[in-house]
Amino acid sequence: MRTGRRFPIGLVALLLFLARPSAAWESWGGDAGGSRFSPLQLITPDNVGNLVRAFEFRTGDLAARPPEVMRRTKFQATPLFVEDSLIFCSPFNEVIALDPGTGAQKWRYDPKIATNQRPANRYVCRGVTHWTDDEAPANAACRSRIFMGTNDVRLIALDAKTGIPCAGFGNAGEVKLDIGIALEWPGEFQITSPPAVGRDVVVVGSSISDNRRVDAPSGVVRAFDARTGRARWSFEPLKRDGIEAGHANVWAPMSVDAARGLVFLPTSSPSPDFWGGKRPGNNEHANSVVALRIETGELAWAFQTVHHDVWDYDLAAQPTLARLDAGDGQRDVVIQPTKQGFIFVLDRDSGKPVWPVEERAVPQGGAEGEMLSPTQPFPTHVPALTSQTISADDALSLLPELRPSSCERLFTEARNEGLFTPPSVQGTLEFPFTGGGVNWGSAAFDPVRQILYANTGRAVHLIRLIPRTEAAGFNPPPGHDFGQQRGAPFAMSRAVAMSPLGLLCNKPPWGEMVAVDLKAGKILWRSTVGTTEDLAPLGAPLPWGAPLVNGLAVTAGGLVLSGAMDAYLRAFDARSGKELWQGRLPVPGVANPMTYLWKGEQYVAIGAGGHSEVGTSIGDSVVAFRLARPGEAPTLWSRTIDRPGGRFFGASAAIGIAIAALVIASLRWRRRRRITQS
Template sequence: MRNPVRLFTFIVAILCAGIPLPTSAWEHWGGDRGGTRFSPLNQITPDNVGNLVRAWEFRTGDLDTRAPEVMKRTKFQATPLLVEDSLIFCSPFNEVIALDPGSGAQKWRYDPKISTNQRPANRYNCRGVAYWVDDKAAGTAACRVRIFTGTNDARVIAIDARSGIPCADFGANGEIKVETGMPLDWPGEFQITSAPVIIRDTVIVGSAIADNRRVEAPPGMVRAFDARTGRPRWSFDPLVHSGVVAGHANVWAPMSVDEERGLVFLPTSSPSPDFWGGKRPGNNDYANSVVALRAESGERAWSYQTVHHDVWDYDLSAQPTLSRIDTGEGLRDVVIQPTKQGFVFVLDRDTGKPVWPVEERAVPQGGAEGEQLSPTQPFPTHVPPLLSQQISADDVFGLIPFWDSGACRAKVASARNDGIYTPPSTQGTVVFPMTGGGVNWGGAAFDPVNQILYANISRAIHIVKLIPREATQGFEPPPGHDFGRQQGAPFAMTRAVATSPLGLLCNKPPWGEMVAVDLKAGKILWRSRVGTTEDRAPLGIAFPFGTPLVNGVAITAGGLVFTGAMDAYLRAFDARSGQELWQGRLPVPGVANPMTYQWKGEQYVAIGAGGHSESGTTIGDSVVAFRLARPGETPSLRSRTIDRPGGRFMSGAIAVGFVIVMMAMLVWRWRRSRVGRA
């Protein structure tokens, strides 16, 4: 660290708080076991961030070796780990790759050879891998240090972290096949997308299961295995099935672990199907919940439900963040759980009880026939929501007065819209925040020294409509609409993002923001728009609208917050003010969580840049790393310092002129993009 005074202050603050000192490595998907995404590195600062240069770019080769129609079903969301002197990550096709941290040169690669004919429900995707050291093995023994990964075809694989060779003593030749619990409708109905977690000598995996396909779907079991042998240890079903007909409330999002307490924290999803729950009466306990399990046995220690009887697809998509916070009444170990609705729940880590009051408030009623809604939902009272939770026809957006804005106003006005938790209906219901909005799988980041929480949020409107079963015969959903059969329920469903005739989101910008929150004070400190239309609009017009942000951030002791977006830039923001300071050009959008590491005395920032097929971005296959310029190096023209908040935009008058002239191109380009689920 370059500044010894700052380093001393940082260490004293950490030790006084009783928090373990973070390392300069990034050994877990969320930076550490608790997913704080905080690094103590401070070589890169607000003063010198403009001197960053691209250190290297590595391409997996997928664009060259996979068919274009297969690549159109990928999401590159992986975050590399720095372990065993290598950067290790997974491709959307579950290839595990190790790179030299300084040059980006490939050191080894393991290919599990998954089929590209399975059409996975959640696209081809692998968010990351997990690292484990067997302290009972000899220092030079093969597979003493292991990388674990889950696959799109439901395998758990262990490989040697130094060589990439499968660990023969784990399962059958290094892998185990996860039993899905019932026959699948098609091979891609069940997959593993998030990184496993490891606590002591137990490796734990969740699953991603197709939404809205059927009522009686595969169970959403969380499964634990012996990290040495692969033998099953326990399983936990997040859905209490007494009197309930439903398949799953799975854990597709990243999990967290507390090694000292021996606890693993699950962010559970909504039961199947998402938008009608008449066959699953009651609150559906342990669904839509933070669940703490004892890692040795799988026994539930506690759980806290954030949505009762979910019919909005408001599952917990973000990793629970574990930290020690100053509550105003002393330090407490907590679980911080952000949600799609924009809530931030702060729970005691030992009991699961809210640190600050949560109120049960009445919510709209009058669900579809056969529905049994909860009369109330929990609302945190101390930390304000990270985004607005209601929208009216007067709040819509359009570039052309009375035309596209009028179309949006009519679209919103035609649907039932009684505010947050308005139930799905055959009329069509406004779901705002959308089902992929608020804080998504990228999660939040927490600075343990300054006690500030940082999170990316998305704003968009979903229109969800229930289709009576008798009307589904021969039904063809309109273009741009998701269609879920919800087999076994009296209704199918459609879901679409509310967009204008130009394909622009119907709600007013910003469509994506970074938010900083003082948890102790219960106050939002600042908001900053993230992203522009530069890589979506004709001629690179950079409207300052922000882009939806399903990915997360990385924060550093150097006072910076790094994030990608749905345009092709990695960005750095001042952690204190929220001012955007720097943009580094990427080959395609980096819709992944960035990470930072130190290698041979230099700090690097890296991000997976492969795009996001569900959101219509350009698709790629790169990992890109930046570092400070060395003597004689000059920052690229495509890496630039931002002189004012908001970035580099055309003047409003010129931009509007281009919109009118290029109307046809806007229609063509923007209709290609849809903001889907993450």
């Protein structure tokens, strides 16, 4: 019989206390493993309705920058709470530190990036990274550092207390990355997500323009000494083996397990996205979770989630590091959500799936010269977070008597054989779309309840391959993304399937929050997130959700927090998914929320800058909320959710949309009649 030592209860409690997650939000994902979990529990489902606005800070970009420049921005930053400050970056890579109680600016650093470079993925900075040099004296300058990658491809190190560049890092506080290839224009290559740091090494990825050319820049991941900026190693994710391709870059945030000395990379697809005839094979290690030894760059393991990707199903979400009860005891795992809505759960040491992953046959018959993989990996234990098939029956039709609608015709006429239907000259429906499933906002994991939470987006893309003979004179219709894919026999166009009313072609909900019991392999609940208030004609607040690219935060107090494409920060009950509270924002908060403790009060904060690519209003704010103090009443910026009222407003909005549809239909009938009579 096995025996073991008994530990005093007091010692066990002390160890658990010392091992608990920090009350601070010290990394972009809450912690280095991207759990987005906070142990704070002052704000609960019972008192969340008492939240009031604590402050709103504006960066000044909206007033200082020309409108045509602001239309090329995305404010997606999540502040850190370090050194008694909220620290974040603007889309123009200005780093700003705020007083966490008042929102007053403490310091500001401007790297003065050019605003005429037209970055391919717009001006965006999702966040900065904090690191402490434990070998430096307690009061030394730059003992506590902020690292940031820039849109113009620099790695910058700042003193976290003052914002002054670290003189001993690189050249006066910055390292200029050597891309190793001539760029078509300065914005073809940029850095948009926060660096990863561990064991005195800082690691940066890259964001590269999609669908421009076969010989696109490679997705090399670069590592530097966190003290000096000296280059440590580089890693090329894509195994070349004589193929013609670029990319497989890491544009999404990375995760670090400092104890194991591992950094986890979510890699993207090879170039070009939608035709891969010059890159035969599975294209390892594109579309993969890649674990590297952070001190050397040596490959520890890799797991591929899509073989030979021609759908732009790259890994956009940060790998979530968690300790999970998998049914056979606690295991350290990597949880990787995907754009398809899959959840892959991998052993952190080996990269092997915790539960079986099957290779299943997928549609074939690619475009001329294509070499598709006959199978793709499908997780078998955890169900997909979102539906993966679409048909004419799923088309949105507000006025059935006018059927078939343009959406139904589109769903019928395009090639549509389910998940992984190949792109085609005919036109292929891609569902989930390339911004769907779980995007860069990533997932959150509650280590106490052992529940995973994720925001998902549901929309349809129409993908067309355009023969090279037609590409030179091709004029893409409004709303269509066009890529030359030079070096390939096809260019491409891509558009979200929209109705004439400006609504998505597929039936709602268009954005959902999903809670998953990973051990049981069970969806616990789904909750629609967002309305069409800031997107639909006439501002109609249809309670149908909106595609969610941003992420969420979960707290020990029992709340899940999320922004959306409308201008509200929301709180949901973590157990039931019921929406409990809304906090009005100046513009949509398409960023990840965070929470922190300051002088005995819990705050929640989010960047509110809108989303230029979907046509919302644009802003430049960080907004924070806290519980009302004695004698302080909730304001018009905060409200609890009355479900009956929500249904009333939804019905009213639906009537408004129906009337608008009738008007548009009438105008079109009159126009057709005039054409016929002439």
